[in-house]
Amino acid sequence: MDYGMTLAFVGAGLAALMAGIGSAIGIGIAGRSATGVLSEKPERYGQMFIMVVLPGTQGFYGFLAAFLVMLNLNFFGEGGAMDVSVKLGWQVLAACLPIAFAGMMSAIHQGKVCSGGILMAAKRPEMAFKAGVVYAVMVEVYAVLGLLVTMFILLKGINWPTPPA
Amino acid sequence: MNNEQRTTNLDFYTYPSVGTDDWCYAFETARVRALELQMFTRAAFLDMANAENFEQAADLLSGTEYALPGPGEDFVQLESILLLRRTAARKIFSDLMRQKSIAELFKTRDDFANLRLALRRTLTEKPLLNDYSDEGNVSLDLFEQAFTEDNYELLPTYMQQAVEQAVLAYYQNKDIRQIDFVIDSFQADYNLKEARRLKSVFLIDLFGIQNDLTGIRTMLRLKFTESHSNVRPEQVFLKGGFVEPELFEQALELGYESLAPLFFATPYYRIVEAGASYLASEKSFLRAEQQCDEHLTGFLKSTLQITAGPQPIVAFLLMKENEIRNVRLVLTAKKNNLDTKLIQDRIG
Numbered sequence: 001m002d003y004g005m006t007l008a009f010v011g012a013g014l015a016a017l018m019a020g021i022g023s024a025i026g027i028g029i030a031g032r033s034a035t036g037v038l039s040e041k042p043e044r045y046g047q048m049f050i051m052v053v054l055p056g057t058q059g060f061y062g063f064l065a066a067f068l069v070m071l072n073l074n075f076f077g078e079g080g081a082m083d084v085s086v087k088l089g090w091q092v093l094a095a096c097l098p099i100a101f102a103g104m105m106s107a108i109h110q111g112k113v114c115s116g117g118i119l120m121a122a123k124r125p126e127m128a129f130k131a132g133v134v135y136a137v138m139v140e141v142y143a144v145l146g147l148l149v150t151m152f153i154l155l156k157g158i159n160w161p162t163p164p165a
Numbered sequence: 166m167n168n169e170q171r172t173t174n175l176d177f178y179t180y181p182s183v184g185t186d187d188w189c190y191a192f193e194t195a196r197v198r199a200l201e202l203q204m205f206t207r208a209a210f211l212d213m214a215n216a217e218n219f220e221q222a223a224d225l226l227s228g229t230e231y232a233l234p235g236p237g238e239d240f241v242q243l244e245s246i247l248l249l250r251r252t253a254a255r256k257i258f259s260d261l262m263r264q265k266s267i268a269e270l271f272k273t274r275d276d277f278a279n280l281r282l283a284l285r286r287t288l289t290e291k292p293l294l295n296d297y298s299d300e301g302n303v304s305l306d307l308f309e310q311a312f313t314e315d316n317y318e319l320l321p322t323y324m325q326q327a328v329e330q331a332v333l334a335y336y337q338n339k340d341i342r343q344i345d346f347v348i349d350s351f352q353a354d355y356n357l358k359e360a361r362r363l364k365s366v367f368l369i370d371l372f373g374i375q376n377d378l379t380g381i382r383t384m385l386r387l388k389f390t391e392s393h394s395n396v397r398p399e400q401v402f403l404k405g406g407f408v409e410p411e412l413f414e415q416a417l418e419l420g421y422e423s424l425a426p427l428f429f430a431t432p433y434y435r436i437v438e439a440g441a442s443y444l445a446s447e448k449s450f451l452r453a454e455q456q457c458d459e460h461l462t463g464f465l466k467s468t469l470q471i472t473a474g475p476q477p478i479v480a481f482l483l484m485k486e487n488e489i490r491n492v493r494l495v496l497t498a499k500k501n502n503l504d505t506k507l508i509q510d511r512i513g
Contacts (some may be wrong), residue, residue: 029191033473036195041202115191116472119198 005081007089008073011096012066015150019062019103019143026055026111033115037122047121047128051114054136058107061147065099068154074163082163095153102146110139175407179432180464181373184366187474193261194473197481200257203230205488207513210495214508219499231492240500247489254485255300261478267368270359271482273323275301277352280324283312284344288335327351334400346400349379353403367468367476374464376406378457381433384413385444385453393417408433421445436460443510455513458487 034048069092073081084092117132209225216222223243226232231246255271262268275298286293293312299305303320311319317328327348334343353376360368380402387393387401398417402410408431416424422445425438440453465480491512498508 029188029473032191033195036192036197037199039196040199112186112188112472115195119195119472122195122198123202 002084004084004086004089005073007086008069008084008092011089011093012069014093014100015062015065015069015096015103016059017062018100019065019107020059022104022107023056023059023062026058026107026109026114027052029108029111030055030114030118033118037118041122044121044125047125047132048118051117051121051128051132051136054114054133054140055107055111057140058103058110058143061099061143062103065096065147065150065154068151069096072154072158072160077163079163082161084161088158088161091158092154095150095158097150098146099143099150103143106139106143106146110136110143113139175431177432180467181370181407182366183370183464183468183471183476184474186472189263189473190475190478191473193263193475194471194477196261197477201481201484204484205229205492210491210512211509213492213495213499214505214512216499218502219496222496222499226492240496243496244493247493251486251489252300254482254489258478258482262475264363264475266359266363267365267475267479269302270356270363270368271479272300272302273352273355276303276321276324277327277348279303279308280320280327281344281348283308284328284331284335284348285341287312288332288344289341323351323355340395342396343400346396350400350403353379353405357405365475367474367479371464371479373406374461376403377408377431377433378436378461379403380406380408380410380413381436381440382450382453382457384416385440385450387417388421389444389448389450407431433460449507449510451507451511455511459513462487 030052034052037044038048070076073084073092075081113136114132117128117136121128121132213222213225216225219240223233230250231243233243233246258271259268279297279301282297283293285291293309295305295309297305297308303324307319311317317325320328330351331344331347334347335341337343353372356372356375357369360372383401387396398414399410402413404410408428412427412431416427419427421441424441425434428434428437436453436456439456440450443452444450462484465484468474468476468480471477494511495508498511
């Protein structure tokens with residue numbers, strides 16, 4: 001495998017890995033808070049569920065970015081992956097960084113916000129959506145921005161070579 | 166800035182810092198938040214205080230965890246229910262507290278209480294009896310063995326030193342109060358030392374507040390009984406609070422009306438002002454006790470800003486114990502037909 005391809009795979013790997021780690025930590029935090037409340041108030045399951053799964057979206061964004069890289073490199077196509085120059089490899093790696101870092105950090109912090117929202121929902125169920133979910137979505141915005149930048153670079157900024165016939 | 170300096174610095178307005186989040190405690194904090202929903206509100210206590218008699222006040226407990234098993238039950242049964250609830254709250258605290266040294270630190274409260282009782286009985290040559298709390302770190306068998314054999318080396322180091330000092334202090338003038346002063350002082354020192362070892366800002370601040378509130382109570386009691394000439398102030402007022410012990414010593418020399426201005430620059434101004442004026446007019450510590458409880462509860466409630474950490478779990482334990490004390494207090498007052506206004510003054 002050449003150097004360019006390695007860089008591209010590092011980029012794709014980082015996008016999926018870091019955003020995935022962030023999501024796992026975020027869900028872990030929110031999930032622990034939710035189980036704490038549910039151990040005393042099982043009837044609150046519905047309100048807790050959305051706040052537990054929200055930090056999981058960043059993992060999907062990272063996976064989507066990695067998938068786009070692999071798709072454009074003809075990873076799944078006939079003839080196998082195309083040749084990647086070192087320059088292209090660096091471009092792909094750089095393109096993956098926004099969702100990798102924004103995804104990881106926002107997922108961890110979203111988990112903390114969701115944890116706070118879950119505690120609030122335990123005491124004031126009427127505020128579960130108004131404050132708990134809405135505030136968590138505010139954090140999500142920055143992961144979406146990271147994904148958009150990654151996608152713009154991958155889809156519009158890079159001149160992908162033609163796949164082998 | 167070291168911890169010793171920190172505890173004597175008044176760098177806050179009403180309540181000191183409660184520290185920061187510790188995300189290992191996400192589950193435990195959430196569980197405590199859910200449990201807090203079952204706690205009594207002030208309105209519930211006022212309803213009990215306004216009840217016509219003991220039976221009516223006890224009826225208000227039906228549907229709560231303090232409910233009596235059947236109608237017409239007596240106060241003894243209620244007392245056993247309150248003890249059961251306290252044991253349950255302490256068990257929840259021990260189970261949820263990940264740092265076992267914090268759980269053990271709070272268990273030493275029972276060790277020191279047992280020690281105080283046993284020393285009082287031993288030094289005044291009364292029977293040792295066996296009505297001690299079994300919720301401490303030291304087992305009752307070991308405790309009994311240490312006192313019956315006069316072998317205090319069986320006890321943990323912090324208790325051995327307290328015993329030695331308390332015995333020496335008592336025999337200086339055979340004043341029973343010296344035992345309490347020495348043990349209070351050892352307990353306060355031990356708490357702060359452990360809090361610093363655990364590097365817990367919250368515990369350092371909590372024990373600092375408790376020492377200050379004990380100082381206010383002691384100062385008012387000494388003033389009221391006019392017995393401050395019989396004790397050495399440096400021995401009576403606990404160190405390690407946010408207020409220097411010298412301030413309490415100074416307060417002993419002033420009249421009730423001058424106490425509040427002396428504490429104007431401290432967070433305890435309102436407590437001293439309300440407590441001293443009530444004491445001067447009603448000859449009662451009710452308001453001072455209520456204000457002290459309210460101040461401590463206010464600090465504990467400020468742990469609401471912690472989403473995950475040991476602070477809400479400690480706060481839950483102390484607030485639950487306070488709730489149990491208040492239930493007992495209101496029902497005891499009702500049982501003894503005390504005036505409703507007095508009960509209201511005490512619960513605030």
